[in-house]
Amino acid sequence: MTTQLKICGIHSLSEIQELKDLPIDYFGCIFAPKSPRYVSVDLAKDIVTEIHSVGKLAVGVFVNTPIHELQQIQQQTNIDIxxxxxxxxxxxxxxxxxxxxxxxxxxxxxxxxxxxxxxxPYIQYPLFDTKGIVEGGNGTRFNWEILKNLSPYSYILAGGLEVNNVQEALCYHPAILDVNSKVECNHRKNRSLVEKIIRKLAD
Known part of the structure; x- marks a missing residue:
């Protein structure tokens, strides 16, 4: 089994159009209004359509969203996870x-x-992220040593992942690496930075 890649915080159609041909397994849209990468339902519909057009999976990130509202957004956008x-x-x-x-x-x-x-019993994966004040992620890492006794490929790792620490992260055998702010330039995803992450995963 190999570690998969999720690029989170997609908040424009141009970002997904620029990245969708790369070997990325999941793309994430954040529906937490306080996040700087918040997307509306209407924009998410278009983004998810682009994601599905290349056979990738779309993840919706929610923070304390009422269950009925969450279900409604899923039905409107067709997100997968x-x-x-x-x-x-x-x-x-x-x-x-x-x-x-x-x-x-x-x-x-x-x-x-x-x-x-x-x-x-109810979740596909737990996702471990750094404690912080921003809804939907903070871009900083925690002490990864606490992961060393977990079963390989049984969880998602998020928080502060970047080119210079991806190979270290792989030593802990996460099922998925969840990357966001560290592959951005001027608040949008940068293809070159994402490609560097992908090369590290392939090494």
Whole structure:
């Protein structure tokens, strides 16, 4: 098994058009209004259409969005995976799982992992990201040593991933690397920086 790549924070049609031919497994759109990469439902529809046109998967990132609203956005945009990045409960995840949704649940960490046992029956992957104040990601890394005893390819790693630390991250065998702000120039995804990440994954 090899580690897959997600590029998150796509917030313009031109970004996805520039990146969609690259070997990227998932593209993420953030629906948290306080995020600088927030996308509207109407824009997300167009972005997801582009993602699906090349056979890739679209991930919607939500922060404490009411269940009925989340389901409505999924139906309107046709996103494939719901990434819950707030304080969503086990009951929320159970309800969505039982309704047929594929879930990734984010957990904010720094130097210790939370007990996620109750969530695990309902989520495809836990996503470990750095504690911070910005909804939908903060662009900083946590102490990756806390991951060393996890089963290989059983979780998603996010937070501060960039060209200079991707190979170190791969030593911990995440299922997916979730990359966002560190592949941007002037607040938009930069193809050259993304290609450098891809080359590191291939080494």
């Amino acid at each position: 719901l990434q819950l990045h707030g304080n969503e409960s086990v009951e929320d995840c159970s309800s969505l799982h039982n309704a047929g949704y594929t879930l990734w649940k984010a957990f904010s960490v720094y130097d210790a992992l939370p007990d996620i046992t109750l969530y695990q």
